[in-house]
Amino acid sequence: MIATILLLEDDQQLSDTVKQFLQYQGYNVLCAYDGLQAQEIAYEKHIDLMLLDIKVPHQNGFDFLQTLRDNGVQTPAIFITSLNSVEDVTRGFDIGCNDYIRKPFALKELLVRVDALLKRRYGTHEEKIDLGDGFMFDIKEMLLTRNKQRVPLKTKEAKLLSLFLEYPNELLNYNKIFERLWDYEEEPSAGSLRSYVKTVRSFLGKDNIETIKNIGYRFVKE
Template identity: 30%
Template sequence: MRKNKVLLVEDDSTLSFIIEDALVREGFDVITASDGEDGLRKFGTDGPDIVVADVMMPKLDGFSMVKLIRAQSPAVPVLFLTARTSIDDLLHGFELGANDYIRKPFQIAELLVRIKALLRRNATLKEQRILTVGDCMLDLASQKLRVGDAQYGLSHIEALILDELFNHTNEVVEARALMFRIWQNDDYNNLNRIHGFIYKLRKYLTSSRNIDILNVRGIGYKLSVKA
């Protein structure tokens, strides 16, 4: 049976060794890199199933590395390890294509749980069908949205939100339901993140003839589909 392959990009050699040892014990194949440039190179040569990366690294930081990774692969899960705590930093990472964050210091057990959850979720997405609503088509596997003749690459979170809305057309989808699907919690601090992703999705849909995302004040959002 093929093992899942993890690309671990971490410049702290002690932490990298600890994480690598834990992952190997859990049955993963692990490729390590000590900076963003090496991580980007090994991503291209080794084809990992998931990327676990520090944010602050020499040569090429984690954000810049993941932006370049996303140009090659829109779907591979990315989990950031970070000491940063500001909402702006977190939003920036998610906009670039991060799937999850874990703040330093952390428990190895929590890291393992999050890695396994991301891999399961990604496997499920690959099995899901293409969704068509009005003049729009969402391909979850490739995280692509087609609006008429235009095509957009989505972040993982944007794709999840749109999938939820496409599956509940003309119905109210609670913001807390979106937060649970994305982060497995309804932490109030995540509400502004949801707003940010909705804002960007609305921009993609401006050229649609019959679809719009409406705010339902104090509750959530509705994908309005006109005949």
């Protein structure tokens, strides 16, 4: 599974450098050069991690992240900025960032922080997640087993199961689900999605996946 990173940075040369470096490391990177453009990407695309400069046009990085957090978006975020006062760092964490890196920075240091945050997305450092009742899901292999016996899953069912486990207690709107499950040249199907949700409910619990009418779904995990 290739993780997608939103990079908000108005310095195009730095943006290109970071993008090329992270893509070489196997990540998909979507670039925004101002806060409003970043908002469009954040709400329209499936994003696993955000790298946010603060001093950008139209809407600064602080306000951008605050808007997302106010709307229930909990995607991990790292602020990348030349601001270095204790007040700025404190404000960033109060808003809801997960990490903070000061410019200038080494690309290797950035990679270490990115890798660390993305490994925590599943709430575990293990590659296999115990779903209960004998079910285990292998994140890396996208493989579901029960009592060590493989459970047949369609590719999109496995992707949906992975998505719910990756974003527990977070509202996933239809656009983000379609983005993850269907390839670019495919036409998303609401009917097929309902069928996939029904299958995944049999593993995660019928009452643990909420249907948010006309918006999407939420996997509720205590």
